[in-house]
Amino acid sequence: MKKTVFGCLGAAVVAFALQCTMADAQAGFFNRCDPCVPAGWGPCDAVQCDPCAPIGCFDGCLPNGRNGGGGFFLHGHMEAGFFANSHGNRSTYWLANNVSDNPYFTYPVRGADPWSGNTNLLQNNRLTGGQMNQVYLSMGRAVDGRRGLDIGGTIDFAWGSDVYKVQSRGLEFDTGRMGESSADWWAGRGRWGSGDYFSAFPQAFVEVAFDRWNVKGGKFYLPFGSTSFKSTDNFFYSWAPTKMITPTTGGGVLTTYTVNNRLSVISGWTNGLDQFGETSKDNAIIGGFDFSPSSRFNLRYTFAVGRNTYEPHMWDADDDRLQYFVNSLVTTVRLTNRLTLVSDWTYNQTRAKYDGEYVEGIYDYGFNNELIFQANSRWAFGTRFGMLRPDWWEGQGADRRNQEWYTVSLGANWTPNQWLTVKPEVRYDWFSGKRGADNLTPFNGRTNSYQTSGGLSAVVSF
Helix, strand or coil, rough: CHHHHHHHHHHHHHHHHHHCCCCCCCHHHHHHHHCCCCCCCCCCCCCCCCCCCCCHHHHHCCCCCCCCCCEEEEEEEEEEEEEEECCCCCCCCCCCCCCCCCCCCCCCCEECCCCCCCCHHHCCCCCEEEEEEEEEEEEEEEECCHHHHEEEEEEEEECCHHHHCCCCCCCECCCCCCCCHHHHHHCCCCCCEEECEEEEEEEEEEEEEEECEEEEEEEECCCCCCCCCCCCHHCCCCHHHHHHCCCCCEEEEEEEEECCCCCEEEEEEEEEEECCCCCCCCCCEEEEEEEEEEEEEEEEEEEEEEEEEECCCCCCCCCEEEEEEEEEEEEEEEECCCCCEEEEEEEEEEEEEEEEEEEEEEEEEEEEEEEEEECCCCCCEEEEEEECCCCCCCCCCHHHHHHHEEEEEEEEEEEEECCEEEEEEEEEEEEEEEECCCCCCEECCCCCEEEEEEEEEEEEEC
């Protein structure tokens, strides 16, 4: 035991001396937990890793960066910035009872126009000018089951323009029946917050660990895709298009069994996706694995199969039940000590029920690739290329299955110290394929098939 401890400590000192002083970059790209293999699953979900920790040491990645196990923690971050587009458009809002030019809704709405400004970029969608994206606070007690039964939990609170993405039906808002749910979703009626800014509990769960088992019960992040909600876990300021078709949170039970230092198995149940206690009729089964065959390669696959009764989508169905299958495959490859490639592929199949039978559906899929070069302890540079084949733009008819949305980003992270990261980014999006009968496109008020955008954010960790 002593030899193992001193071996890890010695390896850490050598790695620190030969590689970098990367503890200063804690708020940057390596908060993805690369190159550590976390003891449990998560894009840094209640886990913080020292990027200079020796690869292969089990203690290289412990809850909350502690060298000895679980314990109480309190930390957070803030992100603020601006993101402008080449069309010079701000995200606009529909007025109640003024929807004559809107081909999608036949009922009064008041909310952000999904075809204006930066709305289609998901993050930074509320204002072209400055905004507070996230004020995030996390507190609780981390667990470490290697020393026996350990009980803890986490409560996260968030406020900002991004936070609508982690609001759950049944907790932060109540959608009601189909036909009203879409109006409530766009208008924000019943939500915590309105207009540009919202609030939510992204996570609120009890956690139990024993030996190789870890069990969470409550509301938690779901293990899909490579883009996290938390800005401290992402290299780029804006989100990838595949974030549109991946669920973010769930309410239920999530279990991780650590087979060994290389393999973890994920399973669980949630009360639907992106909802918490909305109705007892909804169920989703979660499954997957996290596998690191070597210190330079990681593979994570996850899937969800289930049903949501109340879904804020664009169907005018007589029956409000939706059946879905979502899965994602994420690979992380350390090409060199400074160069890392992260890729994800996501597929989402959702079918609506008409007259007692599931007949109508959408079949979305996309990929995202991010290549990151860590120049030194203060500067990192990256490029991103992604594609989304969206199957839910109404008015396109059969042509909607021949449309693709591409995006390319160039960005950097400047981390002058361990509490500040500045993220400049330039992004270009374009739409390829037939426009359909209504001649609709996703940019500039449905008139342009391309958009150049860019901005800058500052992330302060505490």
